[in-house]
Amino acid sequence: MIYPLWACSPLNSHIKLQNWLLQMAVLPPLRTVSVLVVHLLLTSFCRGQFKLIGPTQPVVARVSDDIILPCHLEPAVDVGAKTLEWTRPDLKPRFVFVWRAGQDHVNVKNPSYEGRTSLLIGELKHGNISLKLSKVKTSDEGRYKCYIPEMKIDSTVELVVVAVSSPVISLSGIDQNSGRVVLQCNSTGWYPEPEVFWLDGEGNLLSAGPTETVRGPDDLYTVSSRVTVEKRHSNSFTCRVQQNHINQIRETQIHVPDSFFDQSNFFTILGLAVVLAFILALSILLSLLCVRRRKKNKTENSHSDETDQGQNNHSRGAKGEEQISAEERQTMMQESVQMQDPPVQSTSVSSAPVQSSCFSIKWPLVTRQRFKEEKQKLKEEQQELKEEQQKLKAEQQKLKAEQQRREKAENKIQIMEKELQKSKKEKQKLKKEQQTLKEELQKLKDEQQKLEKEQQKLKKEQQKSEKEQQKSEKEQQKSEKEQQKSEKEQQNFKEELKEKTREFQAEKEKDVVAEKE
Structure with missing residues (x-):
């Protein structure tokens, strides 16, 4: 007996097999028994054709995000009434989620996953047993296993947890001796541990100090690095934080004004x-x-020359007058004062030339009154000097x-620059957030498109299954009609046999009667 090749085909095999069995039901009893045996063998054999399909690449998730670990059964069969298990072999207890008798068994679940795991219940009828994991933690990273104990089939899904953040650059200090500026870069909330690099405006690496790394209680890393820079053409510097294993890079740029250098x-x-x-x-x-002193000395010299000429004329005109004795002249010389800065070289009666720091003049003999006048002038000049000193002090104070x-203005400028930098950073953060939102929206759109395509496929499959069901119903109706015909034929045949037997018996009776006669 030849059995159909589509008995173990992945799509609608149970419907086709049922129709074939209905067609074979009209056969004699021995054949129906053999068909039932073959059906049981085929169902046990076809169980080996089911597979759990998971992703070929690791699933990457960010900290505190909600993600789905995909796993579905092929061919698609309703698994809502079956026992489903999600486990992590490296945990004790190893159960992440257990679905049994249409319920979530929370008692056997690992406490770290309590309230954070669930199934897509509406998708169970399509063989989708994907696990939804909420509020992802760094400790969730690892290898997961989806398992159906009744079918003894499983699949593994690897989860990679990441966390990234943008770095922040600040001015740490200024080296006044060398005129260089010290910059500091901080970045918090990374997982796994990242690396820090400094770049100049042309993209060249800068030599920086060792990176300081701190791991917080939430298992997230905080990194910081310092670099000392000197004045360059563009004065722009970039702090780059990257993680090569997860292909994540974040960087921030700063422009240092020339005034800082x-x-x-x-x-x-x-x-x-x-x-x-x-x-x-x-x-x-x-x-x-x-x-001023030159002008004064010139006027005094001219005045002294006039007095000398008047005395000579007076001595020539009046010879009878008494001459001044040498002793009186000496006493007058003692009373006289020679107004000069350096010491007097000689004290003779005749006027001697004296060298000053600013000028050279001949100082005449003066009286006490003249000495007082000169002294008063010196006081006035000293007063003027004091006034000039006070003016200089006032200018110094100014x-x-x-x-x-x-x-103060420079401090205000620095504060304004810091505020501008903060505003620029906030703008950059907003731009990055907008970009991430756009990416997430795009991802959601792609997922919606995928879901729509899958829904269309499911609709098409449902339509096909409905058509096949309709065909099977028609075939079943045909088989029922044929069966009814065969039953009628059998009844007719039986009636004919009964009639023939009756006729045969009647003929026999007639023959017997004839023989007796």
Whole structure:
């Protein structure tokens, strides 16, 4: 007897086999028994054709996300009434989720997965036993196994957990001796442990200090790195944090203004400027004093020449007048004062030339009144010098006040730059979040399209199965009609046999009667 080849085909085999058995039901009893035996053998053999299909690549999930570990049965059969198990062999207890008798058995589940695992119950009738895992943790990473004990088939799914975050760059300090700037990069919330690199504006690697790594109680890594940079063409520097195993890279760029590099020489330049301004002011004052003294000495020399000429004329015109004795002249010389900066070289009666720091003049003999006048002039000049010193002090105070104002302005500029950097970082974060949202939306759209395609496929399969069911029903109706015909034929045949037997018996009786007669 030849059996159909589609008995173990993956699609609608049970329907075709049922129709074939219905057709074979009209056969004699021995054949029906053999058909039933073959059916049982085929069902036991066809069980080996079912498979659990899982992903060929690891499933990557971010910390605190909700993900699905895919696993489905082929050919698709309703598994809602079967026992389904999701396990992790490296855990004790190893059960992540257990579905038995249409219920979730929470008692046997590992406590770390309590309230976080579930099945897509609406998909069980299509053979989909995928596991939904909520609020993924770093400890969830590992190899999972989906298993149907009744069919003794399983499949494995590997889960890789990742966590990434954008780095933040801050100004750590300024080296005033070398004029270089120290930058610090921090990034929190990474898994697995990442690497940190510094790049300049042209993409060249910079030599930085060792990376500091700290692992928190949530198993997430925090990394920080410092680098000392000097003034460059673009003054832009990039901190890159990357994880090669999960192909994740995050980077942040900062632009350091030239004022930060020139700030180390600012105080020395300012001090030199103050000293030069003070020296210049003193030189101007000394030159003014020298000019004043020259003018005064010229007027005094002209006045002394006139008095000398008047005395000579008076001595020539009045020879009878008494001459001044040498002793009186000496006493007058003692009372006289020679107004000069360096010491007097000689104290003779005649006026001697005296060298000053600014000029050279002849000092005449003066009276006490003249001495008082000169002394008063010196006091006035000293007063002027004091006033000039006070002016210089006031200018110095003004310079200090301007310096303080400039420092305040620079501090304000630094604060504004920091705020600008923060706003730029926030904008970058918003852009990245928008990009991630767009990517997630795109993923959702793709998943929706996939689901729609799968739904269309399922609809087509349902339509096919309905058509085949309709065909099988028609064939069943035909077989019923044929069976009814065969039954009628059998009844007719039986009736004919009965009639023939009756006729035969009647003929026999007639023959017997004839023989007796």
